[in-house]
Amino acid sequence: MRSDPSSPKAGFAAEWHEVTVQYPFAKGQAVGPVSLTVQPGERVLLLGPSGSGKSTLLLTLTGLVPNSIPATVSGDIRLFGADVGMRQPWAWAAQVAQYFQDADQTLCGMRVEDEIAFALENRALPPKHIADRVTAAMRRVGVPESWRSCPTSTLSGGERQFVALAATLVQNAPLFVADEPTAHLAPQAADRLHALLTEHDPHRSVLIVDHRLDGLIQHIDRMVVLGRDGSILAEGRPRTVFRAKRDLLASQGVWCPVASALDARLEQAGIAPPVAPLSVDEALAHVDPGTTSGEDVDRAIPAVEAFVAEYTVRSPHTAPDTPILARLVTAECAPFLGPTVLRNIDLAIHQGETLGILGANGAGKSTLGLCLSGLLPLKAGKRIGAPGGCAFQRPENQFTAGTVRDEILDALPKQISTKDKAEHVAGTLAVWGLSGFETRHPFELSQGQKRRLALATLTVSDRWPLLVLDEPMAGLDAHGVSTLMREIQALQGSGHAIAVITHDMDLALRLCPRSIVVGEGGILADGPTEELMRDLALLQRAGLAEPSCARALQWLQRVASC
Amino acid sequence: MVAAGRLMLRALNPLSKLLVCIVGLLASVLVFDARFQMALIVVTGFTLIALNRTSPLLLLVLMVPFCLFGFGFLTTSLLFRQDSDFATRMAGEAFLSSPAVSAGLTLFLRAVACGMISAFFALTTDPGSFVRALMVHARLPPRIGYSLFAAMLLVPDLASEAQQMRIARAMKTGRRIRRVPGPGEIIHLVIPMLAFAIRRAGRTAVALEARGLSPDGPRTVMSAPGFNRSDMIFIVVALGIVTLCGAAVVSDVGLR
Structure with missing residues (x-):
């Protein structure tokens, strides 16, 4: 299938024509055949389920695949009219700025100002010119002057992402490519990054892969959706595609903006917005209680209520007399070999409770999670209660065996007989949807499968009544998230206490009846998630944002007050 | 004064410090005399403590592995005369006839002196500046x-x-x-x-x-340390001290 931009085909910023990519030893193609173009000044969003080849496609753009990452590539790839293969990948850096999902893939281990200057140094620009552009890029992204001489290794993950963004924006390249730039960012930071990426500039094209659509999609000119087989499933203006292909995208596990779900409900109620909405405000603009007839508003109310119910807490609240499973008392928490980041922490988690741990990047959420589970010793204070297991932010860090089967076997108690072990392994793999992958290396699994395997190893032995899940949904497609949510709810149902560390406000609202907000070296707030999400001052202070359904909830309150 | 000294040490071109350290290490190897090794240790240690504000405790901790290494030589010299002779012979020194204790002590102090010189370079040099200096002045690819x-x-x-x-x-x-x-x-x-x-x-x-790193072709290196008068002064003073210490030891031996 060929992309169909509205303007003439000549003078494309980027062009793939019938491109296929196959990695060595892989049975099928990672991408394609795909034909796709990006026009000068155009902002294109590339969407698709996990494993559809989005990242691979981006890497073919400057020839990193196959020159630096071995693969077989067929078809024609052109940048600004020239064959990509005519130059080495490094020679395209002046034309293409590439921002990778993980900041460590972009940064090279220097001080902040050196990192930002690196691409310009490679172009042999005059030192004065480089210094001026570095300062301008730091100001534009909001990198504080105090970081200038800091080694990037001393910054938190989110802070490194901003340095990586400054280091890429400073290139001022006519084509900017970003692969899931906000996957690990807190809401306010993600909004800031989206705004920087999508600033309108007629001389700069943007090609972006991102699952987080709210706040981004309004600034996108055209979207292209890859299917599971790596070919183009849909493309066009976001408003058109999200309404016309809504069911198709949902069936493929492709992320849609939250407004798309509200649009569907309003459509069912016979009161669809005249123009397909990209935000909740847009979806409800035509049924404003102050200006619209009461009849239309009345028809919209059940649809909006159903939408809000879908996005609010589904898990039951824990009864106050439920026994405490684990507790931190006046605890001081510090990462491994690091300084104390959290002080005077008093936190209890109850049996069968799902607790949300929210906060900005670098607030100390992961450290708190490890301390709560008892896996990281406290600097001071004490921990009382049952032991906890932790599913890391990167599931790869959890795997120590050579096959999926061995991962599960290693997690089983040694005293179990061989026959029982085999049964346990088969049963666990079936429960977690991993049957058929027994002999695969854990690193060969998709991101969603890796996360499920990590959870399977934690739950196979019933050793851990408390589970801490660190960013469990990062990098997953919509299918992966809904599957994992069901599995987490099932774990909660079986009596496990679960602490979910997340930047996703919608997820916290759906999964966690109670949350804590971490920031400023301690716990800023502890209470019902719905109440915390209504506290705008708190959200602002903690670098968080309202969940997507908040505007719909406010609409319902306005209707009730009229 | 101390802050200025610290600033001065850190502002020096890493290659100047490298040159002085290499000369110091070579002198430590070539001049087999306990007093010379002691002089190197004292001068380097004093410079670090006085000008770089290095904690004496940190210096002691850093010297632990070198002391253990040197202690091996010392005990070998004391306990196994044969090995002591072998060690000193392997060092190719002039004082083959020195008593075992003296030889062992000198070897011990030499290990510590080498450690102290290495610590001087490591504690006063920014690794990034060092790599940049190598790229600009020593043609490191x-x-x-x-x-x-x-x-x-x-x-x-x-x-x-x-x-x-x-x-x-x-x-x-x-x-x-x-x-x-x-x-x-x-x-x-x-x-x-x-x-x-x-x-x-x-x-x-x-x-x-x-991000455009090419195997060849021109490139700008920002924040690369240059050479200035303070580097010259540092090299002259440091090499002067090493030479004076060496000369004092050699002349003393000659007088005997």
Whole structure:
């Protein structure tokens, strides 16, 4: 299938024509055949389920695949009219700025100002010119002057992402490519990054892969959706595609903006917005209680209520007399070999409770999670209660065996007989949807499968009544998230206490009846998630944002007050 | 005054310091005299404490491995005369007829002097400036230079990665994580750590290439340290001190 931009085909910023990519030893193609173009000044969003080849496609753009990452590539790839293969990948850096999902893939281990200057140094620009552009890029992204001489290794993950963004924006390249730039960012930071990426500039094209659509999609000119087989499933203006292909995208596990779900409900109620909405405000603009007839508003109310119910807490609240499973008392928490980041922490988690741990990047959420589970010793204070297991932010860090089967076997108690072990392994793999992958290396699994395997190893032995899940949904497609949510709810149902560390406000609202907000070296707030999400001052202070359904909830309150 | 001294030491071109340190190390190897080794230790240590505000305790801790190494020579000299002779003979020194204790002590002090000189370079030099100076003044290829930068970032990441792997293993075995990993645990960590380092190196190579690092061609190196008058003064003064100490020892020996 060929992309169909509205303007003439000549003078494309980027062009793939019938491109296929196959990695060595892989049975099928990672991408394609795909034909796709990006026009000068155009902002294109590339969407698709996990494993559809989005990242691979981006890497073919400057020839990193196959020159630096071995693969077989067929078809024609052109940048600004020239064959990509005519130059080495490094020679395209002046034309293409590439921002990778993980900041460590972009940064090279220097001080902040050196990192930002690196691409310009490679172009042999005059030192004065480089210094001026570095300062301008730091100001534009909001990198504080105090970081200038800091080694990037001393910054938190989110802070490194901003340095990586400054280091890429400073290139001022006519084509900017970003692969899931906000996957690990807190809401306010993600909004800031989206705004920087999508600033309108007629001389700069943007090609972006991102699952987080709210706040981004309004600034996108055209979207292209890859299917599971790596070919183009849909493309066009976001408003058109999200309404016309809504069911198709949902069936493929492709992320849609939250407004798309509200649009569907309003459509069912016979009161669809005249123009397909990209935000909740847009979806409800035509049924404003102050200006619209009461009849239309009345028809919209059940649809909006159903939408809000879908996005609010589904898990039951824990009864106050439920026994405490684990507790931190006046605890001081510090990462491994690091300084104390959290002080005077008093936190209890109850049996069968799902607790949300929210906060900005670098607030100390992961450290708190490890301390709560008892896996990281406290600097001071004490921990009382049952032991906890932790599913890391990167599931790869959890795997120590050579096959999926061995991962599960290693997690089983040694005293179990061989026959029982085999049964346990088969049963666990079936429960977690991993049957058929027994002999695969854990690193060969998709991101969603890796996360499920990590959870399977934690739950196979019933050793851990408390589970801490660190960013469990990062990098997953919509299918992966809904599957994992069901599995987490099932774990909660079986009596496990679960602490979910997340930047996703919608997820916290759906999964966690109670949350804590971490920031400023301690716990800023502890209470019902719905109440915390209504506290705008708190959200602002903690670098968080309202969940997507908040505007719909406010609409319902306005209707009730009229 | 102290702050200015510290600033001065850090502002020196790393290659100036490297030259002085190499001369100091060579002199330590060539002049087999306990007093000379002592002079090197005292002058270097005093410079670090007085000008760089290095904590004496930190210096002592840093010297522990060198002391252990030197202590090996000392005990060998004291306990095994044959080995002592062998050690001194291997050193090719002039004082083959010196008593075993004296030879052992000199070897011990030499190990500490070499450690002190190394500590001087490490504690007063920014690794990034050193790599940049090598790229600009010693024609170190940028690909190797920036690989060194990446390796510097990798070291702390390896430590945190190893810790995560230890936690993962502790979760699987159901045992509490130990403060210091045992030999068995270390053996289990080697292969995964190696795999991590290889994956990371591959990603860094892609990152460097994506941002335009070419194998050849002109490039600007920002913040590269240059040479100025203070470097000249430092080299002259430092080499002067080494020469004076060496000359004093040699003339003293000659008079005897």
